[in-house]
Amino acid sequence: MAYHEAVYDEPLIFEYRSGTTYKLPGVEGKQKIDLPENLLRKELNLPEVSEYDVVRHYTRLSQMNYSVDLGIYPLGSCTMKFNPKYADAIASFRQFSEMHPLQLQSETQGELKILYELQEYLKAISDMDAVTLQPLAGAQGEYTGILITRKYFEVKGELGTRTDVLIPDSAHGTNPASAAMGGFNVIEIPSSENGTVNLDALKAALSEHTAAFMITNPNTLGIFEDHIEEIAKMVHDAGALLYYDGANFNGILGVTSPGIMGFDIVHFNLHKTFATPHGSGGPGAGPVGVKSHLKDFLPVPVIGKDGDRCFLDYSAKHTIGKVSSYTGSFMVLLRAWAYITYHGSDGLRRNTVNAVLNTNYIRKRLEGRFSIPYKTLKKHEVVISTENTGIRALDAAKYLIDQGVHAPTIYFPLIVHEAMMIEPTETVSKQDLDRFVDALIESSKLSPEEVKKHPMNLPVSRPDEVKAARDMKVRWDGSTHGN
């Protein structure tokens, strides 16, 4: 069965002219507000819609979307798992949704306790010594880690010489971007034949100029860097810090940790691993954990505890300052707390094991049909290449959408040609895994011309993605600026 999005010929809300507009009770004709002449507009092209027009319009639009609530969403590097509804339900409790961050700490003890517990959970999960909940995304967590690195070397008097951040060629684009924004030179480290960091190249690049090595493990090929302890030693021997991009935590949660592997700094993507859906750019939370030697550099406030009382702790001696308002994205943090509390350590570990099992089930079923670079067991995701089938990854992805499954990430990581990066997660049944694999295999049996005809059954088929990115028209009328 294909669960793809509905196709409606739905007009823009501004194009509705039903004549029945919604009237605010008691307002009409009774109030006149004197506004300065220069702020008055003669023409206000407001939609003319009734309440039911509005509800039906947006319900139809929602049905024209694919979402993780509709079916499998195997977007590699994004961990689009089904997010349990109890976490949403908890986040909508009035006791949370009606709080204000500027309320007195004596009135927000419950919220502060939750944040404190989440810090403790994340410390235990990562084996780090201190955590800030402030960063609002993985990329902002990286940037926070980079600012901590800067300040650390500044205090040590080494900032002038520690100018480089080393990053593997399989890394997510935000890693070099964060390092460059933090004022460091980025040096790319090539991967070896088996998809892990090339240790000789790393050794050659490490020097007294190295500030940090940023790496994710499992890496973006879904491969566990089994030399990680050796890497940690090499990096520390060079006097540099080891940074863990925690976006791929779904592959190790409850099984091992960045602290055990020897990392100094880690960010978490709570909106990937811990129960907040993060499609379309947010909302997110990217807490950062550090080992004790970096604790004093964390953004303030962190949540402290004195006996039974929780409080906002501004005492970090070399703090980099604030990276977001208040204590971060409370509703995302709350969902993560609920998720971790609900699963407990055994449950989190079980989720990881199932995510890894699902990935390798897909890998095994696709072997022989698609080329799968780096023939090892994969963790949370598997990268295949469509090159050997004669069809392009983009075309296979478009075909999949027509079959009612969301397409995986394509053309990433950059080191694999015609890459499809598949991350099923633990929340997919065997039936859905099979449906996904069957559809992908079907795509590879079509001729390049046939597969290019897809998608045929969607409201939007093949938009010009370059034009959409470069020539953005974000207003309903297609203009680029407002009045």
Ligand SMILES: Cc1ncc(COP(=O)(O)O)c(C=O)c1O
């Ligand atoms: C490996 C990796 N690192 C970092 C990030 C950045 O995370 P965010 O999208 O939350 O900024 C991502 C996002 O997909 C990622 O996959």
